[in-house]
Every structure is written in structure tokens, then in C-alpha cells.
């Protein structure tokens with residue numbers, strides 16, 4: 001594409017030809033459904049589009065409108081959310097649906113109104129306002145920050161650059177064409193960032209190439225600049241897979257508040273900075289049993305990396321505190337990803353044992 005003045009009208013023309021299809025997106029000429037837009041934006045926080053789509057489709061089939069979601073039991077919402085992580089979002093999502101449903105079922109159409117709802121912060125309020133209600137604002141996600149940093153060659157590193165990037169994006173969004181099609185403009189920026197202005201940008205086919213300072217300077221991949229990341233701390237613990245002769249496994253419910261609050265879990269130890277010795281871990285086991293180490297689970301949370309040693313045992317009768325579920329019927333339990341990893345390891349270990357493959361780990 002030759003260099004020439006480019007800007008919002010070019011981006012919108014590109015979007016009309018290349019927009020991505022997503023289950024929550026209105027088709028051209030259709031009005032967006034605020035419930036679907038809000039639900040997708042909550043799910044997309046910290047999660048990729050590809051990962052969200054199957055969850056979104058299942059969720060919308062189960063809770064097709066805000067009243068049905070509001071009326072659902074908390075367990076059903078947590079179970080439909082299980083696997084997406086960041087479980088406080090699911091609790092806030094439910095609280096938000098209840099608030100909107102109690103108010104008649106309409107989401108507020110302004111940023112200020114949206115900000116009064118549980119779980120809706122500044123980014124989500126701007127995204128829902130722009131996409132569902134056509135409010136002329138640019139929601140700043142990672143894609144839009146990257147584009148703004150490159151278009152205006154902003155050298156201040158993230159996160160300090162955030163206000164500068166937002167101001168730059170606002171200048172872009174203030175164009176008459178962008179204000180007239182605010183929903184499309186926001187989504188066009190998302191799509192450009194996801195498909196062309198990526199980590200290794202394809203500037204040769206970019207509709208904004210003619211106005212891009214980083215491209216002119218020849219180093220677009222150097223933007224946005226980032227401050228050095230702090231090292232993610234590590235925590236350690238143990239998980240216990242305890243089954244009885246009827247192939248039922250011992251599970252527990254986590255306390256409602258805190259990390260993974262209200263979710264189902266395998267019994268386990270606390271998660272501590274130092275590694276547990278085997279004897280210390282087994283002293284915290286739910287009951288005395290012929291425990292055997294089956295392997296280790298690794299899971300990365302936003303703020304720390306977790307290593308859990310998995311111990312398995314089979315006993316005639318389980319007397320420990322918790323509840324029992326058939327090991328083949330765990331799909332509907334509200335189990336977070338880290339617990340599903342533990343269960344997969346325990347089941348693979350049991351299958352290996354059954355096939356005479358001996359001990360793993």
C-alpha cells in the first residue's frame with residue numbers, strides 16, 4: 001500500500017471488508033444486543049477470543065437473557081464459567097445480572113451508568129458504551145494501546161504510558177467518521193490489532209500505514225515500550241486424590257471469598273513460598289491412607305506460579321470432611337483449571353496403573 005494520508009475513514013473501509021465474525025457481534029446494519037456485548041466483554045478480560053467462543057456459546061445457550069442469568073443459582077453460573085479462570089468475575093457477572101434484571105432488564109447506555117454496576121470497570125464501561133450504544137469513545141485494550149503507541153511513536157514505557165496512549169486514541173476517535181460509527185470504529189481497532197498490527201506487524205497491508213510514525217521510523221515492533229517485568233513468585237502445595245471402592249472421589253468447596261472462591265477443589269495443603277517436604281504434605285492429608293505421589297501439576301495465575309504435588313490413595317471408606325462424587329461424573333462440577341489438571345493427572349496415573357505401567361512422576 002503506497003504512503004498517503006490515512007486515518008479513521010480508511011480503517012472503517014477496511015473493517016467493512018475484513019471484520020471478524022464473532023458470536024456476540026451484531027451483523028452489519030443490525031443493532032448490538034447489550035447483554036451479549038456485556039457478557040463477551042466480561043469473558044474477554046484476560047482471555048483470548050478463541051478461548052472465549054466455546055464458553056460464550058454454551059453460556060448464552062444456558063442463559064439466553066439477563067433475567068434467566070439473574071435467576072440462576074450461583075452454582076450453575078460458576079459451573080458454566082468453570083475453566084475461564086478469574087472466578088471473582090463470575091460472581092460479579094451474576095451480581096450485575098441481578099442488578100440489571102431488578103431494574104427492568106435494560107443496561108444503562110452511558111459510561112457513568114455502566115460504572116455503577118458490579119464488575120464493570122472503566123475499560124468495560126467504555127467498551128459496552130461504544131459497542132452496544134454507539135457512544136463515541138475508544139476502549140483501551142492491549143490491541144488498541146499497541147496501535148496507538150505505534151501510530152504516534154510513543155516511547156514512554158507501559159504501564160506509565162497508559163494516559164498518553166488513551167489521549168492519542170481519543171484524538172483518533174475524535175474524527176468525524178469515527179464518531180459517526182463509534183461501535184464499528186472500536187471493533188475495527190480490536191480487529192486491526194488482532195490481525196495486522198500484531199507483535200510482528202504486517203504494515204504492508206495496514207489501512208493506517210500512511211499515518212503511522214513507527215512505520216515511517218522503520219521500527220514498529222519496538223512499540224509499545226515496556227518496563228522490565230517483575231519476576232513472578234512461585235508457590236508450592238499438595239493435592240490429594242482420595243477414592244473409595246465405589247470409585248467416588250473426595251471433594252471440597254472453597255470458601256466464598258478469595259482466590260477461586262466458591263469453587264470445587266480436591267483437598268490440599270496451603271500454597272506457600274517454600275516447597276513442602278513429603279512428610280509435611282502428608283501430615284496435612286484429609287485422612288490416613290496409603291498415599292503415593294503421582295506427579296506434579298503446574299499452573300500459572302496472574303500473580304504467581306503454582307506447583308502442586310499430587311498424592312493419590314484408595315481406601316474402603318472415606319471418613320474425611322467434604323463430599324463424594326463419582327470419578328466419571330466430574331464434568332458438571334465447578335472445578336477451576338488448576339483442579340482439572342490435578343484430576344487429569346490422577347486419572348492418567350490410575351489408567352497407567354490399570355495397564356500395569358507402574359508409578360509415574
Ligand code: SF4
Nearest residue numbers: 197201203206212220
Ligand atoms: S503501519 Fe504497521 S505499525 Fe503502524 S498501525 Fe499499521 S500495522 Fe501497526
